[in-house]
Amino acid sequence: MTVESFDPVQQAVSVTPTAVEHFKRQLVGHKEARAVRLSVKQSGCTGFMYVIDLVPEGQADDLHYALAEGVELLVDKDSLAVVSGTQIDFVTEGVNRQLKFLNPNARDYCGCGESFNVN
Template sequence: MSTETLELGTKTTQALPITLTEKAASEVRRIAAEQASEKPLYLRIRVVGGGCSGFQHKLDLDETINEKLDDTFELHGVNIVIDKRSMLYLDGVTVDFHDDLNKRGFSVTNPSAKTTCGCGSSFSM
C-alpha cells in the first residue's frame, strides 16, 4: 500500500488504493498516445463478475467518467478511474506490465483474492 496522499474529489485519504508500477504506467501512456484521442483517456480499472472463480479484473482506456460513480486519481502521469463498487475489491492491488520472453501484458495482483483459477484470469473473495 502506497503512503502517498490521494485526492478523491473533495475527500482526501492517506493511502492510494492501488499501485501502478512505472513499467505499467509507461505502457499505458504509450497505448494512449497511439489512440490519438481528442479527449483525455483514463485507465479504467474495475472488477466484473465472470471466469471460473467468480470475479475478473478489467483494464480499459476510457474517455468518460461519471462523477457520481467514479473516483479518479493520477499515478506516474496516468489518469486512473475506478468505480466505487470495484473500489471495494481493489484495495492493495498492484498493476504491473511484463515484457519478457515468456510473458507479455498487464498483470493485476490482488492481495484480497482468496483463490484464483488455474489460468490466473479470475479470482474469488
C-alpha cells in the same frame, strides 16, 4: 500519543512505473481515450475478472488518480472493495508482456488465470 486514520480511497490501487509507461503508450494509440479505467466484473469459474478500459472520461463516482503527466487512472467505486490494495505491474516473461494484478484480497484463482475470488 497520536491516532492515524486509514483512508482506503486515498491509496486504493498502486501502479508501478513500468505499468505507467505501458498505459502511456496505450493512450497515445487511442486518440479519443484520456484515461485508464479499472473495474471488475463477474466472470469465470472463480468469480471476478479485472477490466481495463481506455476511456475518454470516467463515470461520476469513479476515483481519480493522476499517475504521470497525461496518465490518469480511474477506479470504479463499485469495484473498490475487491481491488483495494492492488498493485498493477507490467511484466515481461519470456516473449510475453502483460499486466499483472497483485491483489492482497484475492484468495483463489482459476486454472487459466482469467478469474479470481475474494473473501
